[in-house]
Amino acid sequence: MYEVEIKVRVPLIDTIRQAIRKEGGIFSEVLTETDHYYNAPHRDFSQTDEALRIRITENKTIITYKGPKETIQGTKIRKETNLEIRSFPDADSILTSLGFYPVAVVIKKREYWTLGDFSIALDEVAGLGSFVEVELISEDDTAEMAARIDLLSKKLGILGERITVSYLELLCSKP
Numbered sequence: 080m081y082e083v084e085i086k087v088r089v090p091l092i093d094t095i096r097q098a099i100r101k102e103g104g105i106f107s108e109v110l111t112e113t114d115h116y117y118n119a120p121h122r123d124f125s126q127t128d129e130a131l132r133i134r135i136t137e138n139k140t141i142i143t144y145k146g147p148k149e150t151i152q153g154t155k156i157r158k159e160t161n162l163e164i165r166s167f168p169d170a171d172s173i174l175t176s177l178g179f180y181p182v183a184v185v186i187k188k189r190e191y192w193t194l195g196d197f198s199i200a201l202d203e204v205a206g207l208g209s210f211v212e213v214e215l216i217s218e219d220d221t222a223e224m225a226a227r228i229d230l231l232s233k234k235l236g237i238l239g240e241r242i243t244v245s246y247l248e249l250l251c252s253k254p
Contacts, residue, residue: 084214107191120178153241154225
């Protein structure tokens with residue numbers, strides 16, 4: 080599976096929320112997501128542009144691997160594999176026993192919306208501010224997905240600079 084998405088820093092999430100509602104978007108839930116990121120003992124993920132994290136929310140825990148990013152006109156594309164797990168402490172113990180080591184924790188309040196086959200997240204990220212992510216999942220035609228995201232983002236008024244780095248990279252690059 081490929082995650083095809085844009086991320087834009089926004090001054091007012093309410094404006095985007097209203098545009099999503101106007102277009103028929105469906106609200107799903109609000110979660111606090113605590114993302115524990117790890118680096119590998121055999122290669123540096125900051126150099127290979129990969130990510131390994133355990134995400135903890137109120138209702139589930141998921142381990143995620145993300146492959147290196149590609150970009151098409153500010154749209155980020157990367158392979159993503161997710162596995163729901165039962166226990167953060169057990170997963171953390173397995174990873175650290177294998178030599179993986181924690182590098183950072185990213186905490187955000189995320190509001191989930193759907194609009195057709197689009198997933199839209201309205202994020203308040205601790206230490207970074209407000210963002211909107213628009214995402215499609217694709218098996219193959221990522222260029223078509225990127226074009227569709229462009230059209231929807233313009234329709235919703237998501238017009239700011241596209242950020243192709245992760246929240247982890249943004250936090251790590253803060254002075």
